[in-house]
Amino acid sequence: MHRIGIIALTIVLASSASAQTDDVAAARAVFEANINAIRQKNLDAYLSYYLHSPLLVKGGPTGFTTGYDDFAKARGPWPESIEASDIHLTELQPGYVYGTYRYRVRYAGGDEHIGISERLFVKTPDGWKIAVTGAIDSPPGTPAPPHALTGATLIDGRGGAPIANANVILRDGKIDCAGTATQCPVPEGVDVTNVSGLWITPGLIDSHVHFSQTGWADGRPDSIDVRAAHPYEIVEADLKNNPERFGKSYVCSGVTSVWDVGGYPWTLRLHERFENNTQVPHVVAAGPLLSTLDHWLNLAAERQFIVLKDAESARNGVRYLAAQHSKAVKVWFIVTKELPVEGSTPAVMAAGEEARKNKLPLIVHATGLAEAKVALRAGANVLVHSVEDLPVDQEFLDLAKKNGTIVIPTLTVIDGYLRMLRGVVDRKAPAVDDPNGCVDRGTLEKTAETATLAPSLVPADRMAARQQRTERFTRVTRANLKTLVNAGIPIATGTDAGNPLTLHGPAIYAEMEAMHVAGMTPMQVIVASTSTASRAMGLDKQVGTIERGKDADLVVVGGDPSLDVANFRKIRYVVRSGVVRNMADLHALAQPQ
Ligand SMILES: [Zn+2]
Structure with missing residues (x-):
């Protein structure tokens, strides 16, 4: 001794x-x-x-x-x-x-x-x-150690030409330098990950998600009623208690920021709950929705829908949201025979006016051309879906241009409903599109459970109608997206994750691919999924591009996404606020053994 x-x-x-x-x-x-x-x-x-x-x-x-x-x-x-x-x-x-x-x-x-x-x-x-x-x-929020990623091709999210053989230097959780090796030499003593042969882009952003929904029927019992086996109260309590499981699936899939555009009041607290946890994305939330339809899907003592009866209720609803520190006013503009566009117009206009007074962006779900135009007249800053019934016309484009409205097309959410219904009819578990193994076990088990539901839950006429609606939706929304892009309307990527089989995290790949099929170039899709999405959710000072001073949120992928956005499926590393995780880490966090 x-x-x-x-x-x-x-x-x-x-x-x-x-x-x-x-x-x-x-x-x-x-x-x-x-x-x-x-x-x-x-x-x-x-x-x-x-x-x-x-x-x-x-x-x-x-x-x-x-x-x-x-x-x-x-x-x-x-x-x-x-x-x-x-x-x-x-x-x-x-x-x-x-x-x-x-x-x-x-x-x-x-x-x-x-x-x-x-x-x-x-x-x-x-x-x-x-x-x-x-x-x-270290306490949450402690800046990550400095790190350098060297040798990759850099795509910074602003739409310019990629930079070959680039270095990205990360310090204190921020981007310290991004550019050529000459512009950004690796400082002495900084740990290096050599990523030559790979591509770096900003972390992806899903600007339309719902943490109050599970990705299956149990979170949307208005699609297939599974409440006997999965009581809605229990499902929602579970979502509130463990939103991190979906957060990990997002980061594992390369998504480092998400916009929750409607749900229970607790979603408004997700921002602070997630901000300093690098295993989960940045979250901005709109909270409860102002809905023209008095939807029954609420909890006994909590509401996710505030009913828009008239102008007065609209103003009260907006004041409630502002007081709760909501980051946007979301209007669910549902049109039915009983709820015609004209009947709801005064309430929607009042919501827009009150939102402006409270300096909150107005974001609107309006899937018919007529109500979408009312939404634009009410000052909508973001339309969170495509127009799906008719081709958008010049009047729509002029109104959108005047507002500077950003459109989130959500092209693929409807496919998830159809695939779930077909799984019930065929008694077959729907395929799960999760190339990096990021979806948690509970969600995978529920997806598989689709095969065990009684086929009588989905009558043949309902299936046929759904099929027809999906075909028309796909045709019209893709054509409209192309029209919007040609007219220079900014587009942001959003999946509507949480809806049946639109799974939190990996749903973004199919959405980006559908945007490309609709006529956007891969680089336009990248910009929509990074800088424009950050602008839509009001987070563009912090994330969305690879520039000095922004949060170090990055993905490193194994194929050139500026040639084919499907290369985002080949995730190698995800960086959230300067913490660099490889695929083994990401998978182990999202799907713990
Ligand atoms: Zn939605």
Whole structure:
């Protein structure tokens, strides 16, 4: 046993520079070997780097304990993965070196810890040993360690030509530099991930999602009523308690920001709940919807629909949303025989007026041309769906241009309903389009349950009508998208995730592909899925492009998305606020064993 008086350590300032370099290098070698032993789960090697002495100090959040024997006995399980970065060392006096590194470790069950670990290294007759060791998890919101991604082709989200062989330097969770290797050299001491041969784009943005919906019939019992097996109250309580599961599916799929455009009041708290958790996306939420239809789908003591009876109720509804810190006023403009466009117009106009007074964007669900024009006259900043009944006309385009309205086409949500109904009729589980294994097990189980529902739930005439409606919808909405793009109306990507089989996370791939099929170039689809989507949700100062000062939200993909947006399916890394995760990490967090 070596008894070294580290407590009585005095710092000698005059040590020669070269001796200092030698000591730091020796300590660094032990540091790296120590971390490698953790990586290799090699207990003997791991323990060999520590001072075998009762004086060994082990620190943590509650203080420190001493003694090698207890330290060796008290070891917990090995992590499944460990990332050690930002190793930083300094010599205190000859033979004594202090250092820290930033860790991100993942244990079984997707349990990830991020923090800082420290060591004091001392020179002994047996070589350099660790005399003090400690680790403390970082509080949420602690900036990520600096990192550089080098050698990829950079697509910055603004629509310009890609930059080959680019470097992106991340610091404090932000983009510090993005450009050619000459413009953005890698600073000394920054950890590097070489991503040459790959493509970097901004993190994708889904600007139409619903955390109050599950992705299956249980969240929308107005599609197929499964409440006997899945009581709506239980389903909704579960969504409220664990929205992170969908958040992880988004980030795993490359989606680093989402806009929740309608749901229960608790969705308004998602922004603060998610903002400092890099496993889940940034969220902006509109909260409860102002609906022309008094929809029955509410909870006993909570409403997701505020009824728009008249101008007065519209103003009251907007004031309620403003007081709740809603980030937008969403109007659900439903038209039926009993609810004609003209009947609802005064209430929708009043909602628009009151939204402007409260400086809130007006966003409207209006799928018929007539009500969409009323929405535009009411000042709609965003239409969250396509017009699906008729071709958009010049009057529509003029109104949209005047407002600067952004349109979110949601081309594929209708396919999910059709696939679910067909799964019931055919007694066959619908296919799940999840190329990176990001969808949580519970959602996969429900999707499979489709095959076990009674076919009598979907009568033949309903199936035929649905099929017809889907065909017309697809034809009209795609043609309208092309008209809007040609007219220069800005388009943002949104899936309407949460609706049956439009799954939180991977639904974005099919939507982007459908936008391309409708006539947008891949680069137009990329811009719609990044910078324009960030503008729609009012987050463009923070995310949406790869520019100095923006949040470091990125995806790294294995094929050129400016040639084919289907290459977004080939995710290699996702970066959320500077934390770089590879596919193994992302999958383990989203689908824990
Ligand atoms: Zn929606």
